[in-house]
Amino acid sequence: MTPASNPGGKSAGRLILREVLLVSVTGLAVALLGNQLSPRGLSLTRNYFPSTAAAPALVRAVAVTTTNQSAAEKLAVEVKSAGLQLASRAQIGAWFADPRRLAGKIIFVDARNETDYFKGHIPGAWLFDPYQPEKYFPTVVPACQNAEEIVVYCHGGDCDDSLSAATLLKQVGIPGDKLHVYGGGMGEWQTTAQPVETGPQNSGQIKPVVP
Amino acid sequence: MGSVKVLHPAEFLKIIRQYDLVHQATVLDALAAWLPWFEIACGCFLLAGVAVRGAALVSLVLLIPFSAAVLHRALAIKSLLAISFCAVKFDCGCGSGEEYICRKLLENGILIALSAGLLAHGGRQSA
Structure with a gap:
């Protein structure tokens, strides 16, 4: 939509893609670093639900049900x-x-x-x-x-x-x-x-x- | 919202597991560990006015499937409890605790519209 409304459509599209790349790479770096440095960070190599259990019941504290x-x-x-x-x-x-x-x-x-x-x-x-x-x-x-x-x-x-x-x-x-x-x-x-x-x-x- | 999840990643992990969409432990862990930080980074770009259209597009790419997943779960709860759709209330893992689904979807709709608006017009100055 943006490229169409912009005279330099192709270059605008490329600019957006560059921005997406910048945001994605930065976001990923922040995510990796943040999780690594946080004392509450999660380990990516651990199965936190080691039992054979599937996900718990759908409804949690929504209402008292059967x-x-x-x-x-x-x-x-x-x-x-x-x-x-x-x-x-x-x-x-x-x-x-x-x-x-x-x-x-x-x-x-x-x-x-x-x-x-x-x-x-x-x-x-x-x-x-x-x-x-x-x-x-x-x-x-x-x-x-x-x-x-x-x-x-x-x-x-x-x-x-x-x-x-x-x-x-x-x-x-x-x-x-x-x-x-x-x-x-x-x-x-x-x-x-x-x-x-x-x-x-x-x-x-x-x-x-x-x- | 991301900051709440960053402070309580284990709680976020438990919530996204309840969606029953991802079954591989590593993928589930990565989502719970990284997504909140990624959201914060994205929000910072938007607030700082840097790479606005890129950040808006990334936000859209995140918001649309999230909203679809929330809607899917809300419909399942509605069917399970046999209650009206707007009476469905649960913690969607959005960082705001338990919320009524209609309100949540409205909020997400507004965010999607804002992101789309920014994508269309947000980069004019920098471009």
Whole structure:
């Protein structure tokens, strides 16, 4: 359209193409450099969704629908196919009350990001954001090696970051038979009036339990 | 908008995965890692008034398929929830959080029109 409306149509077209090239090359350079230098940059060689799972359910927090049931069923299948264990709410409650938890033999691993973790997590849980695994491996892996049972959770619902985190831990040598994915996640934990710790791990800032 | 995604690339990665259009991990990672920075660079060109028509054309090339993908997903959600089209609300990965689809498409339509306008007339001074 522009070349036609311009007396020097061809040269205008060439100018636009040169500009496109300039913008594209600069944009790509900025993108490469920006991602490389950003502390939150993504690695291009990692599969952040290592499970066999396809994309999560279409609708996320759009409305409360019947997708919750299917999300739970889907997670159960994916957990099993990844060689991991699925933990029920009752099992989680029992492990949380188990004295072995205080000795580090039963640990909880929070697979959400730092912001969500600081807002509230299962008391004593380890933070392990599966999108920045290198940052957390040095602390979380030894804790997992020392533990007999590991519970990995995220938000719950159609969130599958717990599955990704558990799969990553399995890939670095943590046996799958002690990695339990808690599908209900933080959402279920809070709605069943369980204690929530805010701030860093073992901060002692426990939100009161609301029955 | 790009700046929001630059600050939270993992969230952006999760959102674009929900479109279920790209299945290769490397491509998905590259899109989530690079696209926000690329958008910022493109926006800087437009704001600075440098290579305006080129930047406008690149914006168009990005905006049109993005809008089509957003529309496609909105139609799928509409069908899934059996609600009216304009009641569909979701986070499209556009950097503005959850938004009603009609508003989002209107915004994109305006951006496409502006980019087209810049492409047609934006380079007169520099040319």
